[in-house]
Amino acid sequence: MIRLLERVLEKLYSDESIVPPIMRWKYVDVREYEAVYRRSVGDVAGFWGEEAKKLVWAKPWRSVIEGVPPHVRWFVGGEISAYHNVVERHRGTWVWNKPAIIWESEQGDEEAISYESLHNLVEKLSSALKSIGIGAGDWVVFYVPPTIESIALMLASIRIGAPFEAVFTGFGFYELGNRIASRRPRLLVTTDGFYRRGRVIDTVLTVRRAIEYAKHRCSTVVIERIGSVKLMESEMSFDSLKSLGGERVDSFTGPSDHPLFGLHIAYEDGYKPITHGVGGYLVQTYSTSRWIGLRPHDTYFCTVWPGWITGITYVVFGPLMIGSTIVLYEGSFDYPSIDRWWDIIERYAVTLFLTTGSALRMLSRAGNQHVKAHNMDTLKAILVTAEPLEKDVWWWTYRVVGTGGTAMITSVPESLSGRIPVLNMYIQSELATFVLGNLINYTFTPVVPGSVGRPIPGFDIDVVDEHGNSVRDSIGELVLRKPWPSMPVEAPKEFFDSWREGFYRTGDYAYMKKDFTVFVLGRRDGVMKVSGYRLSPGAVENILREKLGKNVIVVGMPDEARFEAPMIISKEGLDLKTVRNLVREYVGAISEPIGIKVMNFDEKAPKSALRLDIKKAFWS
Numbered sequence: 067m068i069r070l071l072e073r074v075l076e077k078l079y080s081d082e083s084i085v086p087p088i089m090r091w092k093y094v095d096v097r098e099y100e101a102v103y104r105r106s107v108g109d110v111a112g113f114w115g116e117e118a119k120k121l122v123w124a125k126p127w128r129s130v131i132e133g134v135p136p137h138v139r140w141f142v143g144g145e146i147s148a149y150h151n152v153v154e155r156h157r158g159t160w161v162w163n164k165p166a167i168i169w170e171s172e173q174g175d176e177e178a179i180s181y182e183s184l185h186n187l188v189e190k191l192s193s194a195l196k197s198i199g200i201g202a203g204d205w206v207v208f209y210v211p212p213t214i215e216s217i218a219l220m221l222a223s224i225r226i227g228a229p230f231e232a233v234f235t236g237f238g239f240y241e242l243g244n245r246i247a248s249r250r251p252r253l254l255v256t257t258d259g260f261y262r263r264g265r266v267i268d269t270v271l272t273v274r275r276a277i278e279y280a281k282h283r284c285s286t287v288v289i290e291r292i293g294s295v296k297l298m299e300s301e302m303s304f305d306s307l308k309s310l311g312g313e314r315v316d317s318f319t320g321p322s323d324h325p326l327f328g329l330h331i332a333y334e335d336g337y338k339p340i341t342h343g344v345g346g347y348l349v350q351t352y353s354t355s356r357w358i359g360l361r362p363h364d365t366y367f368c369t370v371w372p373g374w375i376t377g378i379t380y381v382v383f384g385p386l387m388i389g390s391t392i393v394l395y396e397g398s399f400d401y402p403s404i405d406r407w408w409d410i411i412e413r414y415a416v417t418l419f420l421t422t423g424s425a426l427r428m429l430s431r432a433g434n435q436h437v438k439a440h441n442m443d444t445l446k447a448i449l450v451t452a453e454p455l456e457k458d459v460w461w462w463t464y465r466v467v468g469t470g471g472t473a474m475i476t477s478v479p480e481s482l483s484g485r486i487p488v489l490n491m492y493i494q495s496e497l498a499t500f501v502l503g504n505l506i507n508y509t510f511t512p513v514v515p516g517s518v519g520r521p522i523p524g525f526d527i528d529v530v531d532e533h534g535n536s537v538r539d540s541i542g543e544l545v546l547r548k549p550w551p552s553m554p555v556e557a558p559k560e561f562f563d564s565w566r567e568g569f570y571r572t573g574d575y576a577y578m579k580k581d582f583t584v585f586v587l588g589r590r591d592g593v594m595k596v597s598g599y600r601l602s603p604g605a606v607e608n609i610l611r612e613k614l615g616k617n618v619i620v621v622g623m624p625d626e627a628r629f630e631a632p633m634i635i636s637k638e639g640l641d642l643k644t645v646r647n648l649v650r651e652y653v654g655a656i657s658e659p660i661g662i663k664v665m666n667f668d669e670k671a672p673k674s675a676l677r678l679d680i681k682k683a684f685w686s
Contacts, residue, residue: 070682071190071541071575074587077456079577083512084464086487087475088446093512096581099509099520106523110548112141113524118349118551121151122317127345131277131549136565140346140551148326148344149225149317151352152386153188156181160364161389168365168414169214171291172261172397179214181389184221190311191222195253197310198285202227202318203325205251206474209233209242209273211260212371212381212394215289215304217254220327220372220382228252228667229325229341232382234373234599235260239272240603240652241337243279245330248339253285259292263401270295322346323555327378331495334592334674335604338558342498346551351578354499354522355384358491359418359447359506362389367411368420369399374599375495376451380420390418399425405436408467412440419448422454423490424597424628430462443470447506448488452598453629454586455490457516464488464515465566486651492518492586494572496561501525502584520582525550529578534567537578543590544576545569592677594622594630597658605675606632606659609652616640617669621681623660635680636661637669 085093094102106113111130113136118130118141127144147154156162166181179187200206206223208230210216223230231249234241248253256273259266277284288297289304297303322345330337358380360366370376371581385392393414399407405431411419422429429436448468465482477485487510489502503512504519511520521527526548531537547569554561564571574673575587594601603620610616617637634645640662667676 068541071587075541075577075585077358078516078585078587080457080515080517083514085483085512086464086468086484087477088486088507090376090475092506094511096511099511100582102509103521103523107526107548110524110526114349114551117353118156118345119526120346121352122155127322129373135549135568136553136562136570138549138553139323140553143343143350144322146322146345146348147317147319147674148348149188149221151348152224152383153185153221154317155387156187156389159389164362164389165391166386167214167217167392169212169394170396170410172264172401176685177214184218187218188221188225190308190312190600191219192225192315193306193312194310195226195228196315197223197312198253198307199525200226200228200252202320204228204253205249205256206230207233207246207249207251209254209256209269209276209374209394210234210289211235211255211257212377212574213289213291214394216255216257216372217382218347219287221598224326225317226315227320227324229327229658231328232372232378233268233330234371234656236656237654238650238652239275239279240609241654242276243271244337245339246276246280246282246284248330249328250282251284253287255287255289257289257291258295260396260524263398274298283352285340293541302373304591320344325555329375329378329495329554330353332593332600332602333558333560333603333604333657334677336602336608337605338560339526339556340496340554340558340561341556342552343555344387346553348387349550350499350550351379351384352387353524355388357505357508357522358449358500358503360385360388360390360595361507363395364388364390364417365393365414365444366390366418366420367395367414367416368394368418369395369425370422370451375498376420376493379493379499381435391519399429404432405427407441408437408440408442413441417444417446419445421448421450422452423450423459426450426455426463427459428627430459430466434466437466441471442467443472445470445486447486450488450490451493451500453595454588455516457600460488460490460515475638487513489513490518492584496554496557497546497550501527501546502586514583517583517585520584527584528569529576529584538580541577541587544572544584546572546575580682588629592621592674592681594632596622596630596632596656597628601632601657603632604673605653606634606649606657609648610634610645613648613652614640614644619667619673619676619680620659621677621684623684625660631660632657633684634659635665635667636662637664637666639664
């Protein structure tokens, strides 16, 4: 295993420290960073207690943290309104009249909505949800692309105390049905379709099949995008729902641990639900959103859709809490041409851009001209997340995308010398926010290409060996030694089992230098990281066993573009087209395997051990 990890590390590791010209007078040296960081983790309760005071609480907490990890509660006794702290806090400020969301479809349709107009829409939808029987504690499930209407309905749900789960539209009806069966929602929200690379994605049909599979009766609201679907008796259009809005309802105020939203996250044998509570999550989200560089004057473009933790934290919540303008794009990065994102950045004067390593990897292979054709001068930083970022891709992004066309300080456009920071950040659904990465608006240290920066203040992060001892300049496991505010209020057994020897094991291997710089190397279990998506091998194995009667092993195989790609291991030959069609239909296109390898394996052996053994062979 060490050999394969060393091969990953070779593509990431760098001893260089870069101070981008735009950050020349803002960066701190490592000793200053270390002093701030050690104070924060030396008194985690005190540190996060001070951060929590930046939110508006209806009732103050009696203690910041109670219990013994992993069974802890944050801001105990405190009561808070999620909606007030996300949107209503801006009423009476200049933010109220500025754009909250700018939306663009793949076909080029555009729409913008101000904070005030968004609030008015949310108020109307909150009343409408109440009128159809949705109340505090009722789950609402979303199967939608990013639209103004879907974000407004998520906000309307939390305004009445109804937690929501957003399901990525790359999942098939079987996985959506499992989430419906798990959450038992009172309402499901979808669209009548949307365009992906010019092709209509039929989300309504997927939802109907999922509801039938889950055997759960619930109402469905359909946001009309395509305009060609005849609604069924249990379905209503978004406009029909909106028309039900009548008497104003107050924003729900509840205890700090009231459920805010949930996700189903990948474990080896399937996807399982976790839920984040209001208080701790919003404290952590508001703090990290400020620290990564978001400000009210920013126009912010994140390419990760809600349905993944980055798209929830740093699209639905964080930017709105700050008062930034969010750019939502519904289509593919390469349609109708490879420069679509750069065109969006130029036209909307985007200042902060957040995307994935896989996307940059693919864009870098298309050459430089598609970037140079656009003005990137408005960008102040590029944030990258979801997976390891090779240093050569970092350098391409820094020099080609990040230099811009106007000289600034020591930046020379003609020589592509770089101008703005390119920062890889580490996040996990269980953690809820970024916990590793350089912070533009807090402790910005020189950037080390290929790394995920240093631990963010407030998160006691370490790399340990198999005995739980700290290791430096050596490969180990990434852990958190102390609780964090947004610990899930509901989680499966696997989460609690990850707390061993007094700390939380993230499941990722990492390498930490003596100066706290961290390189994350990938999973230590069979869970796959495909284009930044955390995918369950068991979900694919279960479908092939159920539909084909075949006992197979699914592993993540090294992939130049996507970091890992699903590979089917079978003891006998299978038709790849049949397998792919089944996986796309039931599990989703994001889990489609790249191939099938015939190998002998012991069917009685634990699958987790088999996956790791086969993975070692592939990665070696």
